[in-house]
Amino acid sequence: MSLMKxxxxxxxxxxxxxxxxxxxxxxxxxxxxxxxxSFNEAAHNGxxxxxxxxxxxxxxxxxxxxxxxxxxxxxxxEAGANPVVTMGFAMADPLSTVAPDYPDTKFVVIDxxxxxxxxxxQVGFAEHEGSYLxxxxxxxxxxxxxxxxxxxxxxxxxxxxxxxxxxxxxxVNPDATVVANMTGTTPAAWNxxxxxxxxxxxxxxQGADVVYAAAGGTGVGVLxxxxxxxxxxxxxxxxxxxxxxxxxxxxMLKRVDVAVYEAMKAGEAVETGVFxxxxxxxxxxFAMDEYNADLVSEEMAATVNATRQQIIDGEVSVxxxxxxxxxxxxxx
Amino acid sequence: xxxxxxxxxxxxxxxxxxxxAAGLSALVILAIGESPTEALNLMIExxxxxxxxxxxxxxxxxxxxxxxxxxxxxxxxxxxxIGGEGQAMLGGLGVAYACLFIPWPHWTVALLxxxxxxxxxxxxxxxxxxxxxxxxxxxxxxxxxMFNFIAAALLNYMLVNILKPxxxxxxxTARFPDAVHLPSLHEILLPLGINFSKNAPANVSLLVAxxxxxxxxxxxxxxxxxxxxxxxxxxxxxxxxxxxxxxKITMIAMLISGALCGMMAINNVMGEAxxxxxxxxEGAGFIGIAVALMGRNHPFGVFLAAILFGxxxxxxxxxxxxxxxxxxLIVVIQALVILFTGALDNMVRMPLEKIFIALRKEKA
Numbered sequence: 001m002s003l004m005k006x007x008x009x010x011x012x013x014x015x016x017x018x019x020x021x022x023x024x025x026x027x028x029x030x031x032x033x034x035x036x037x038s039f040n041e042a043a044h045n046g047x048x049x050x051x052x053x054x055x056x057x058x059x060x061x062x063x064x065x066x067x068x069x070x071x072x073x074x075x076x077x078e079a080g081a082n083p084v085v086t087m088g089f090a091m092a093d094p095l096s097t098v099a100p101d102y103p104d105t106k107f108v109v110i111d112x113x114x115x116x117x118x119x120x121x122q123v124g125f126a127e128h129e130g131s132y133l134x135x136x137x138x139x140x141x142x143x144x145x146x147x148x149x150x151x152x153x154x155x156x157x158x159x160x161x162x163x164x165x166x167x168x169x170x171x172v173n174p175d176a177t178v179v180a181n182m183t184g185t186t187p188a189a190w191n192x193x194x195x196x197x198x199x200x201x202x203x204x205x206q207g208a209d210v211v212y213a214a215a216g217g218t219g220v221g222v223l224x225x226x227x228x229x230x231x232x233x234x235x236x237x238x239x240x241x242x243x244x245x246x247x248x249x250x251x252m253l254k255r256v257d258v259a260v261y262e263a264m265k266a267g268e269a270v271e272t273g274v275f276x277x278x279x280x281x282x283x284x285x286f287a288m289d290e291y292n293a294d295l296v297s298e299e300m301a302a303t304v305n306a307t308r309q310q311i312i313d314g315e316v317s318v319x320x321x322x323x324x325x326x327x328x329x330x331x332x
Numbered sequence: 333x334x335x336x337x338x339x340x341x342x343x344x345x346x347x348x349x350x351x352x353a354a355g356l357s358a359l360v361i362l363a364i365g366e367s368p369t370e371a372l373n374l375m376i377e378x379x380x381x382x383x384x385x386x387x388x389x390x391x392x393x394x395x396x397x398x399x400x401x402x403x404x405x406x407x408x409x410x411x412x413x414i415g416g417e418g419q420a421m422l423g424g425l426g427v428a429y430a431c432l433f434i435p436w437p438h439w440t441v442a443l444l445x446x447x448x449x450x451x452x453x454x455x456x457x458x459x460x461x462x463x464x465x466x467x468x469x470x471x472x473x474x475x476x477x478m479f480n481f482i483a484a485a486l487l488n489y490m491l492v493n494i495l496k497p498x499x500x501x502x503x504x505t506a507r508f509p510d511a512v513h514l515p516s517l518h519e520i521l522l523p524l525g526i527n528f529s530k531n532a533p534a535n536v537s538l539l540v541a542x543x544x545x546x547x548x549x550x551x552x553x554x555x556x557x558x559x560x561x562x563x564x565x566x567x568x569x570x571x572x573x574x575x576x577x578x579x580k581i582t583m584i585a586m587l588i589s590g591a592l593c594g595m596m597a598i599n600n601v602m603g604e605a606x607x608x609x610x611x612x613x614e615g616a617g618f619i620g621i622a623v624a625l626m627g628r629n630h631p632f633g634v635f636l637a638a639i640l641f642g643x644x645x646x647x648x649x650x651x652x653x654x655x656x657x658x659x660x661l662i663v664v665i666q667a668l669v670i671l672f673t674g675a676l677d678n679m680v681r682m683p684l685e686k687i688f689i690a691l692r693k694e695k696a
Contacts (some may be wrong), residue, residue: 156502
């Protein structure tokens with residue numbers, strides 16, 4: 001009995017401390033986990049940057065199951081966390097049930113831009129535009145006229161990446177061939193560097209001499225094999241140029257870290273609504289640094305930068321896979 | 333003569349194994365600098381301390397009941413069904429088709445027919461490995477595990493290309509219509525004056541799972557078919573000599589097993605998500621193996637083990653929410669329980685048997 005009492009006592013103390021910690025932000029990672037070297041890790045980096053700069057604290061959870069999505073949202077909202085930052089398109093549906101129940105809590109969701117909820121900040125990225133630019137670089141660097149794309153799972157988001165990439169390639173070289181493969185059909189596909197390596201070898205045997213990996217942790221294997229086999233690779237999400245200096249052509253940046261950092265910095269006053277981070281907002285782009293300076297000539301960089309400006313100005317339009325669930329230049 | 337009394341086999345061994353697993357988990361938690369007692373408090377409070385916690389614990393338990401029973405039925409026929417994951421995915425597809433394309437008048441009718449659809453899809457997915465085992469001798473362990481991957485690929489294709497609603501970005505079906513909404517425990521218990529948490533996902537399919545427990549018990553121990561299944565599982569040659577058909581028993585046991593796995597979908601797809609998502613099963617098919625092992629392949633044991641694993645899942649979620657214990661460690665704790673209760677069974681059993689034999693000698 002006394003054991004039970006001490007259990008309850010401890011639980012009560014815990015509940016109180018949880019209640020006292022008002023207005024701490026919370027961060028909900030998607031199933032890939034905090035250290036996926038990609039999407040979730042970028043969010044982690046953004047949150048860490050906020051914590052270091054402000055000395056603030058935040059709550060976090062790495063989801064393990066689908067049922068936990070709604071659970072984590074409600075539990076954090078009930079504990080007074082504000083804003084609650086969530087990652088990934090799979091949070092859209094749970095958010096549309098939970099957010100109306102907590103009108104005083106602000107929610108932030110990354111990779112979602114189609115909900116109609118007053119207390120949700122939705123941040124979408126124009127991945128197709130960034131992918132278009134790295135596609136151009138790939139086509140300019142390719143000698144064989146064949147470039148590769150390696151995705152994680154065959155989901156609309158990854159098709160969106162692939163479609164922008166293929167359009168960029170074809171814009172430079174209409175005769176180029178784009179070889180596109182997906183890593184797998186289970187969530188393990190996001191973290192399977194061995195399979196990424198095998199797919200890279202398969203694409204090399206089909207003539208590819210530049211490969212673009214949009215596959216989370218799997219991309220580590222793609223970049224490694226490309227470097228070992230002497231072809232070029234393109235990283236994704238974070239700047240991965242430094243992983244293999246002189247072997248990674250560029251990286252398609254998707255500044256999830258900035259989106260998370262800004263949301264946390266704004267705190268409870270975070271502005272809600274739909275925000276698209278495209279080329280103009282520097283939400284997406286291609287990475288240039290000392291590691292790939294020798295790979296991208298000034299002329300190449302100038303051409304791509306000119307196109308970047310044209311896309312921002314609306315002179316060049318990149319078709320989005322989302323628009324009609326199909327891609328003009330690539331079959332899935 | 334039995335080496336030890338039945339209660340020791342059924343209660344004592346799992347209990348000691350559990351304590352060992354808990355002890356080792358406590359050491360691991362201590363090693364990363366967190367307090368094991370606090371972690372235990374959090375798990376118990378979070379999983380069993382409120383109707384909200386119970387609602388999640390029972391929701392997970394419902395999943396594990398179906399898959400655990402499925403593994404148990406196959407096991408009695410000497411078959412090891414590792415394909416629960418794939419069969420449950422296909423069950424989800426069956427439920428999605430039943431709920432999306434037929435306008436049901438009431439949830440009761442929908443539940444009945446969705447269960448049938450889920451069972452049929454699950455059974456169909458088990459039928460091919462069963463046939464290959466029965467007729468060709470291809471080992472069911474290999475084929476069922478391969479079918480898990482084929483199921484994942486099929487589900488992926490269906491969701492991305494066919495079932496995804498127009499203009500959707502998420503690889504998932506549209507939400508099911510309100511008419512097929514299954515009452516949650518909150519809605520069931522409210523008329524009885526019990527205010528069960530509104531936000532917990534446990535629903536009426538828990539009752540279906542409990543009914544399935546009773547039916548499986550009746551099937552295995554009270555019917556002619558169950559007798560055949562058990563005889564075949566104990567001794568194939570003996571069963572053959574007695575005139576039983578190995579092909580028939582293999583097929584039937586696997587079909588029942590697949591149907592039970594498929595029926596898990598009425599809980600997670602129809603009851604909880606109310607739409608079919610890519611990652612709907614999340615390993616419940618594999619947890620079913622541990623549940624069946626721990627439950628000694630008896631429906632009541634499966635029931636207890638399912639509750640335990642439900643507790644571990646929900647308690648683990650609470651740990652992840654309120655402590656900095658990383659989720660990998662929560663998986664370690666769950667794995668330790670599986671390891672001790674399933675794989676290291678003999679480690680506890682053998683010394684215990686010796687103790688009981690020694691005790692008996694003393695008496696004699």
